[in-house]
Amino acid sequence: MARTQGSNGQETAKRIDEVALKLFAKKGYAAVSMREIALEVGVQAGALYNHCPNKQALLTNLLADHMQALLDAWGDMELPKDPAQQLEAFVRFHIQYHLKRPDQVFISYMELRNLELDNFKKIEALRRQYEAIPKNILAAGQMAGQFNLADTHVAAMAILAQLTGVTTWYREQGRLSQQKIEDIYVQLVCQSVGITLSGGH
Amino acid sequence: MARTQGSNGQETAKRIDEVALKLFAKKGYAAVSMREIALEVGVQAGALYNHCPNKQALLTNLLADHMQALLDAWGDMELPKDPAQQLEAFVRFHIQYHLKRPDQVFISYMELRNLELDNFKKIEALRRQYEAIPKNILAAGQMAGQFNLADTHVAAMAILAQLTGVTTWYREQGRLSQQKIEDIYVQLVCQSVGITLSGGH
DNA sequence: ATGTTAAATAAACAAACGTTCATTTAATTA
DNA sequence: TAATTAAATGAACGTTTGTTTATTTAACAT
16 A cells, blocks of 8 residues: 555644654653554554654654744733733743643653753753743842842742642642632742732732 | 672662663663663673563662652651741751752652553652642641641642752752752742741740 | 582573655646 | 656664573682
């Protein structure tokens, strides 16, 4: 046999990305074989190479696309002026985005070490761009005297870790709705930065 | 050739564990071969099987030993009565322990998915035991009216994630001493739980 | 010294790995 | 309808994988 009826390059390429994402998230990059991906896509292993140069590129593209989409999504938000409100907006944004794309998030944190050096540098740069978001918000709030932080850099990393951690225990059918979880985290984070309400409420 | 001069079973077994830990942490379980471990130990691959039944057991033992040692270490601490002081003690304990054993901690969070079901259950049970520590502290503080938390379970998970996150950015030669980092986190965490000082200070 | 056990080697195993390639068929264009 | 391009197949490539085994040597006990 050869080219199959109804086969379509663009669709297959998309399916490959979807399957690779799912399997990488579930078992880890190194533990997933090209044959396994091909099987789930419904194609022979060799056919994968019509759509991507190699396994490493598959991972790199998934990570790069995710990080870029994440940055773009934040860029599309219109930001309040008040740092405290920005912080709340960020907390909700991060949780929403991460719970909506748990697999992408997961591999972005787990599979960095499986990237070859050049690919790693590219992704790492995007990641630092994202980390700059809460960092800048905290710095602004601290400068304005609204926050009470011993170290804005550490606080930013701590908040990010704490927010991203949601994905490790959140269950769709769990005790708490996503909305409720957001609320809880907003309170936690706001308390942790020691928010002082700046008059006028 | 065969048995080498000066060879010693106990020492080799220890070396194997050390090397496996180091390599698993650096490259991930699935990406490390038995031959790679053997090479670093200074032995042929087959010799590994004089000291462990298989690769999976190597990982399982590393994780189980670490989790048990972690629980034991906390068990050895003498605890203050006040929940707020307990919380501070836990924050410092967790950071100290995790920064002292970054590889063990790392694989405990990264390699769970590479465990076969039975092994996974065993490790997961130990992990939940550890998670119960901050959970109970927060519940006690909340009950005593000292903390201000919307949800003690979520708060416990958030605090754990945030503390463990230290290992991702901490550098021995970095800007901040370990002591200073502890202080920063103590402040962050105490603020996040909304500590109310319970009279008498 | 001798016999036994412990701890290695080196070779081999089948299976799985990422990737390539000649070939074949379907879809598209002329 | 014929020629061309796109998208598969399936077999093969050389490596590498985890693990086993027969064999050999060192360490230790008697």
